[in-house]
Amino acid sequence: MKISRELKTGIVSVSVIALFIWGYNFMKGLNLFDGQLKTYYTEYNNVQGLNTASVVTINGVDVGKVVDIKFNKDPKKRGQLIVEFSVVNDFQFSKKSVAKIYSASLMGGKSLAIIPSYEGEMAVPGDNLKGEIESDIFSSVTEKLNPLQAKVEHVIVSADSLMTGLNNTLDYEARENVKLSLERLNVSILNIQDLTVSLNKMVQKNGDKLESTLSNAEVLTANLAKLSDTLVNANFGVTVKNLETSIASINSILANLEAGEGTMGKLLTDDEMYLNLTNASKELEELLREVKLHPKRFVHLSVFGKKDKGYNPEVEPEQENKE
The missing domain is CATH 1.20.5 (Single alpha-helices involved in coiled-coils or other helix-helix interfaces)
Incomplete structure (x- = not known):
């Protein structure tokens, strides 16, 4: 049987159209030879480079493709992106599962991972899952460096303002004074270094004497410690009590003297x-x-039996002498 040219042309045309349709859907992440597709949705403010035909994974296993990415037409959610993705696998997960964009490689390729949850009602095709974005290394570094960069810029501006203020405040004479002060400070540092060298030489020269002095000080400290122990162990209670008794007796004697009691008291009062x-x-x-x-x-x-004349106070001493 001879096939006409028209039939051949029709068969080739249909094959090309079918191949084109299959290729178009394959580029969109849809495979017509796979089973029934389950389509889900999620929303992001920024898809971080996610595109159609990006892989969808569950626990690291490829289970589908990203079908479409389009802007939300709701005026209240203007600028947000709706991501449509398909899942071929029959794996069940709940509506509390999370669709997270992550970096599939260091080259920057993005994929979509479903973080499954098994609590609550199971998800059905057409449901919206919560969308999240996992920070990659470069994003994390950038997020941490941005505040640091702002602080560094602020510090630089402040330092520039400070230097400008100093230049405006310090005139030529003030700058010269600062320079002279720094030179004097340098001289002082050199003097301290010389003094340190001299002290080191003195210590090295008089090392034996210093060692002897320290030994004597150690012996003196030990003797003081022994004396302290002796004083601690002494019977201070009896001594203090006797001293208090003596002081009380002295106070009693003084009180009697002040009161005029006794001979000494009467003499005093x-x-x-x-x-x-x-x-x-x-x-x-x-x-x-x-x-x-x-x-x-x-x-x-x-002596010779002379009679005693007795004492007469009216007789003058001179007459007595004559007799």
């Missing part, structure tokens, strides 16, 4: 007794003077 003692002392002094000047009036010696 009785004016009449003091005057009597003073007068008696004066009379005794006059008596001793009289005995010294006229001993014959008080002492009579008769």
